[in-house]
Amino acid sequence: MIRFDHISKQYRGTSRPALGDVSFEAQRGEFVFLVGASGSGKSSCLRLILKEERPSKGKIHVLGQDLGTISSRKVPYFRRNIGVVFQDFRLLPNKTVHQNVAFTLQVIGKSRGYIQEAVPDVLKMVGLEGKAQRMPHELSGGEQQRVAIARAVVNKPQILLADEPTGNLDPATSAGIMNVLERINAGGTTIIMATHEAMFVDQMKKRVIELSQGEIVRDERHGGYGVTAAIPLVKPAPAPTEPATVQLTTGVVVPVAAPARQPAATPAAEIPAAVRPATTPAAATAAPEPAPEASPADGKQPDNVRPITRANPVAHPAEMSLAERLGLRANGTDGGDYDDQNVGPVK
Numbered sequence: 001m002i003r004f005d006h007i008s009k010q011y012r013g014t015s016r017p018a019l020g021d022v023s024f025e026a027q028r029g030e031f032v033f034l035v036g037a038s039g040s041g042k043s044s045c046l047r048l049i050l051k052e053e054r055p056s057k058g059k060i061h062v063l064g065q066d067l068g069t070i071s072s073r074k075v076p077y078f079r080r081n082i083g084v085v086f087q088d089f090r091l092l093p094n095k096t097v098h099q100n101v102a103f104t105l106q107v108i109g110k111s112r113g114y115i116q117e118a119v120p121d122v123l124k125m126v127g128l129e130g131k132a133q134r135m136p137h138e139l140s141g142g143e144q145q146r147v148a149i150a151r152a153v154v155n156k157p158q159i160l161l162a163d164e165p166t167g168n169l170d171p172a173t174s175a176g177i178m179n180v181l182e183r184i185n186a187g188g189t190t191i192i193m194a195t196h197e198a199m200f201v202d203q204m205k206k207r208v209i210e211l212s213q214g215e216i217v218r219d220e221r222h223g224g225y226g227v228t229a230a231i232p233l234v235k236p237a238p239a240p241t242e243p244a245t246v247q248l249t250t251g252v253v254v255p256v257a258a259p260a261r262q263p264a265a266t267p268a269a270e271i272p273a274a275v276r277p278a279t280t281p282a283a284a285t286a287a288p289e290p291a292p293e294a295s296p297a298d299g300k301q302p303d304n305v306r307p308i309t310r311a312n313p314v315a316h317p318a319e320m321s322l323a324e325r326l327g328l329r330a331n332g333t334d335g336g337d338y339d340d341q342n343v344g345p346v347k
């Protein structure tokens with residue numbers, strides 16, 4: 001389904017490769033965690049699978065196609081088989097939940113009737129029934145991510161790529177998102193997820209590929225997070241006397257109140273605003289699945305929020321629109337009626 005054969009990737013202007021001689025194969029229906037320290041090459045792998053980047057060496061096959069042979073004109077068609085979810089949700093802020101999800105289907109030319117049926121179905125699946133007419137700013141961070149997941153899978157892609165989808169969310173909200181992803185995977189969708197979430201990786205016992213400085217250092221069938229991939233939290237959550245838990249659909253019970261990683265010495269107040277999360281997720285309370293998270297009514301920043309910790313923040317080309325990144329339109333083509341440039345976190 002996805003095969004990397006001796007892939008190296010060196011970005012222009014850099015002195016060392018982001019990926020060096022990476023080979024792996026993911027089978028249909030697998031759930032694969034990509035773990036590794038910041039800058040180890042996880043996002044680069046996802047971008048290569050999506051053909052957003054080209055390898056410097058080696059061959060990549062996705063869904064039976066050699067990506068090197070797909071012309072730029074055909075890339076949007078290729079990407080229709082791949083859903084993508086980002087850490088920062090990337091919803092269209094001026095469109096309702098329904099319109100955000102319908103967007104995927106409109107761009108690929110589905111009929112109004114099809115869209116009217118498909119969107120409520122997928123919103124129900126992600127636990128957002130009754131929220132179709134809300135605007136993104138009226139949703140909690142977890143709910144916004146559910147919208148983004150609904151948008152990614154409404155087209156029933158064979159592969160879902162998730163780049164730190166819980167990176168801006170507190171543990172309880174993240175557990176809800178992981179449940180949604182597990183359900184999608186149980187339906188047969190292959191999921192490749194880059195993450196720093198030690199807790200879920202440890203509990204879910206899925207395949208784990210660990211990268212270190214662009215090389216695969218571990219590929220375990222039912223692995224855990226490991227020690228080398230850890231990055232610190234901004235601020236430790238208060239230690240509960242009796243940890244709250246959330247049960248994943250696999251039956252795994254995950255503690256939600258305690259942080260999975262080692263706390264950092266830096267207090268939250270000292271973290272510059274620029275590296276704080278762009279959203280204000282709901283408080284870390286154990287909510288029964290699949291109830292979506294409550295919106296943070298008081299506007300207070302929860303204690304156990306992680307910053308967007310990128311050692312080398314790399315922006316995607318500014319000129320690349322949402323539709324292009326979602327694989328719905330060829331790079332640089334006309335935006336048509338879709339106002340898709342104005343994307344990003346809405347809180």
Ligand SMILES: Nc1ncnc2c1ncn2[C@@H]1O[C@H](COP(=O)(O)OP(=O)(O)OP(=O)(O)O)[C@@H](O)[C@H]1O
Pocket residue numbers: 011012014017018036037038039040041042043044045194309310311312314
């Ligand atoms: N477009 C780019 N241009 C130059 N260097 C890049 C580019 N994209 C990534 N890199 C570099 O490649 C390396 C791997 O980056 P990548 O984003 O794949 O890591 P990552 O494991 O996803 O990190 P994080 O956990 O922080 O998201 C880093 O050294 C990064 O600086």
